[in-house]
Amino acid sequence: MQVILIQDVDNLGGANELVTVKNGYARNFLIPKKLAVEASPSNLKQLEEKLKVKRKKEEKMLAEINQVVAKLQEGALKLGAKTGTSGKIFGSVTSLQIARAIREQKGYEIDRKKITIADEVKELGQYKATIDFGNGKNTEVEFEVVAE
Structure with a gap:
C-alpha cells in the first residue's frame, strides 16, 4: 500500500x-x-x-541569501578595539562584535551563532570569519580590527 x-x-x-x-x-x-x-x-x-x-x-x-552574500563580499568590515601600546587588543574580537558590525555597516541582521572565527583575534590586522546560512550555503567575511 x-x-x-x-x-x-x-x-x-x-x-x-x-x-x-x-x-x-x-x-x-x-x-x-x-x-x-x-x-x-x-x-x-x-x-x-x-x-x-x-x-x-x-x-x-536562496535568492535572498545570495543577495546578502553579495553585499557582505563588497568590502571588509571595520571593527574598533581598545589596544595597548604594542598593538595587542584588550580581550578579543567575538562573533557578537562581528554580528553587530554587519548590522551597523551592511544593514543585515545575522545571528551571532552562525558566525565562526577561524582563530583567536588578539591583535590589530585583517581576519576572516565564516557565516553559515544553512542549506549548505556559507560565505567568508573579511574584517579589519583597528584601534579605537
Missing part, C-alpha cells in the same frame, strides 16, 4: 514522502497515529501543491 508520510518516521522516510508499506502497518499504525495518509489521487495532488510551494519558498530564500 502506498502512503504519504505526514511526519518523519524512523527507518521509513521523511515528511511529504511517498512510500510503499504493508497494508497492516499502514492501517494499524501509520494512519491511526496520524503519521501518514493513504495515497489517494486527491492526496497526491495536495502533495504536489505542497512540494511546489516549498520549492518556491526555497528559491526565494
Whole structure:
C-alpha cells in the first residue's frame, strides 16, 4: 500500500514522502497515529501543491541569501578595539562584535551563532570569519580590527 508520510518516521522516510508499506502497518499504525495518509489521487495532488510551494519558498530564500552574500563580499568590515601600546587588543574580537558590525555597516541582521572565527583575534590586522546560512550555503567575511 502506498502512503504519504505526514511526519518523519524512523527507518521509513521523511515528511511529504511517498512510500510503499504493508497494508497492516499502514492501517494499524501509520494512519491511526496520524503519521501518514493513504495515497489517494486527491492526496497526491495536495502533495504536489505542497512540494511546489516549498520549492518556491526555497528559491526565494536562496535568492535572498545570495543577495546578502553579495553585499557582505563588497568590502571588509571595520571593527574598533581598545589596544595597548604594542598593538595587542584588550580581550578579543567575538562573533557578537562581528554580528553587530554587519548590522551597523551592511544593514543585515545575522545571528551571532552562525558566525565562526577561524582563530583567536588578539591583535590589530585583517581576519576572516565564516557565516553559515544553512542549506549548505556559507560565505567568508573579511574584517579589519583597528584601534579605537
